[in-house]
Amino acid sequence: MKNTPIDYDIVSQKIKESKLKSIGNATIREIKKLVDQIEQDTGKKFVRMEMGIPGLPPTAIGVQAQKDALDRGVAAIYPDIYGIAELKPEIAKFVKNFLNVDVSPEGCLPTVGSMQGSYAAFLTLNRMYKDREGTLFIDPGFPVHKQQLKVMGQEWESFDVYDYRGDKLRDKLESYLSTGRFCSLLYSNPNNPSWICFTEKELKIIGELATKYNIIVIEDLAYFAMDFRKDYSIPGKPPYQPTVAHYTDNWVMLISSSKVFSYAGERVGTMVISDKLFETSAPDLLRFYSSDNVGYAMIFGSIYSLSSGTPHSAQYALLAMLKAANEGRFNFVEQVKEYGEKAKIMKKLFLDNGFKIVYDKDEDDPIADGFYFTFAYPGFSGAELLEKLLYYGISAISLDITGSERHEGIRACVSLVQRSQFKDLEERLKQFHQDHK
Numbered sequence: 038m039k040n041t042p043i044d045y046d047i048v049s050q051k052i053k054e055s056k057l058k059s060i061g062n063a064t065i066r067e068i069k070k071l072v073d074q075i076e077q078d079t080g081k082k083f084v085r086m087e088m089g090i091p092g093l094p095p096t097a098i099g100v101q102a103q104k105d106a107l108d109r110g111v112a113a114i115y116p117d118i119y120g121i122a123e124l125k126p127e128i129a130k131f132v133k134n135f136l137n138v139d140v141s142p143e144g145c146l147p148t149v150g151s152m153q154g155s156y157a158a159f160l161t162l163n164r165m166y167k168d169r170e171g172t173l174f175i176d177p178g179f180p181v182h183k184q185q186l187k188v189m190g191q192e193w194e195s196f197d198v199y200d201y202r203g204d205k206l207r208d209k210l211e212s213y214l215s216t217g218r219f220c221s222l223l224y225s226n227p228n229n230p231s232w233i234c235f236t237e238k239e240l241k242i243i244g245e246l247a248t249k250y251n252i253i254v255i256e257d258l259a260y261f262a263m264d265f266r267k268d269y270s271i272p273g274k275p276p277y278q279p280t281v282a283h284y285t286d287n288w289v290m291l292i293s294s295s296k297v298f299s300y301a302g303e304r305v306g307t308m309v310i311s312d313k314l315f316e317t318s319a320p321d322l323l324r325f326y327s328s329d330n331v332g333y334a335m336i337f338g339s340i341y342s343l344s345s346g347t348p349h350s351a352q353y354a355l356l357a358m359l360k361a362a363n364e365g366r367f368n369f370v371e372q373v374k375e376y377g378e379k380a381k382i383m384k385k386l387f388l389d390n391g392f393k394i395v396y397d398k399d400e401d402d403p404i405a406d407g408f409y410f411t412f413a414y415p416g417f418s419g420a421e422l423l424e425k426l427l428y429y430g431i432s433a434i435s436l437d438i439t440g441s442e443r444h445e446g447i448r449a450c451v452s453l454v455q456r457s458q459f460k461d462l463e464e465r466l467k468q469f470h471q472d473h474k
């Protein structure tokens with residue numbers, strides 16, 4: 038099949054030169070590099086769906102506040118490692134307004150992106166008990182979290198939730214948590230890569246088991262309020278972004294600014310620790326920290342060691358964005374709805390051309406349209422499909438690297454695809470279908 042939209046020989050040559058053992062196991066950055074080279078050599082633009090970067094401009098309120106802070110000279114001054122004074126209550130207000138959860142400002146901490154939040158959380162929480170160490174992931178998930186644990190030499194396990202939705206989640210989860218091996222549990226909701234969203238029933242199961250086995254849930258809300266089937270955008274009014282915090286006191290939330298505020302470049306996020314956990318004392322922490330108090334160890338042990346706080350000016354940007362959202366002046370959900378609208382159109386183009394959506398349901402409901410979706414084509418593994426699609430000018434990542442057991446699947450990210458490329462996408466998918474059906 039040599040008559041492909043992107044020159045067959047060049048694509049084959051570049052794949053060979055990349056020396057990747059398997060395209061399916063390539064990391065997101067490796068795929069990006071390969072596609073950059075193919076685009077450069079062929080002069081043809083790909084429909085690029087491999088990287089989860091925001092495709093929208095940064096929130097202007099944040100940019101202005103950050104510039105103003107820089108003009109005031111904050112760059113010269115170390116910020117407090119637990120966050121600037123005005124930011125902490127504003128985070129707590131945001132958590133009350135958009136999740137309907139009460140938390141004291143003390144446990145509201147800025148972090149250098151949500152990635153630093155997860156690193157600090159693993160580092161601290163997985164050391165609370167000397168007879169347990171690891172994290173259980175409800176997969177599919179974001180590969181970098183596992184890399185963080187690997188770098189630290191901590192243990193982890195995971196299972197793919199695909200076959201364990203609804204009531205089935207209880208027994209599956211309990212089979213892991215009852216082993217007494219884990220300190221923490223992590224999932225993202227909405228989920229990267231599958232865009233499934235846990236139902237209230239599932240969050241209740243997770244919360245109840247976390248309490249029963251004294252496990253800390255690290256709830257990764259990187260795509261906060263981006264389940265567009267419901268409007269979570271009105272401060273202080275239901276519906277609220279669903280959270281496990283309604284069902285257990287053992288939680289840490291990670292709220293990223295990268296996607297919802299399109300602020301990925303400034304690496305500023307939020308870690309929120311429940312009051313109960315913040316006050317918990319765990320004597321085994323003394324092996325690594327000067328205090329057995331979880332909140333103290335997190336701030337003055339882990340965050341201090343990692344970066345001594347979060348950039349000063351970025352904290353002012355976050356403060357301004359949260360304040361505007363809390364006061365109802367800034368509808369942060371409205372500005373990212375474009376992702377859902379693009380996903381709806383793109384999913385239809387795939388479905389019309391013989392592809393299937395892999396993770397397609399939240400219990401009985403069709404999944405939302407959002408930042409990511411997953412797809413497969415009959416007869417191909419995800420790795421094979423990924424490679425084939427390169428000849429058709431379409432790039433994505435295989436689900437193999439996300440802990441998914443749906444080895445036929447691929448993750449597509451809609452953010453960087455321009456609406457002006459939909460025609461190309463349609464034609465390329467049509468030709469792929471014609472060539473392979």
Ligand SMILES: Cc1ncc(COP(=O)(O)O)c(C=O)c1O
Nearest residue numbers: 150151152179225229259293295
């Ligand atoms: C599930 C998930 N968690 C965390 C992150 C990282 O967030 P941040 O940019 O705030 O570090 C991402 C980014 O893609 C993500 O998809």
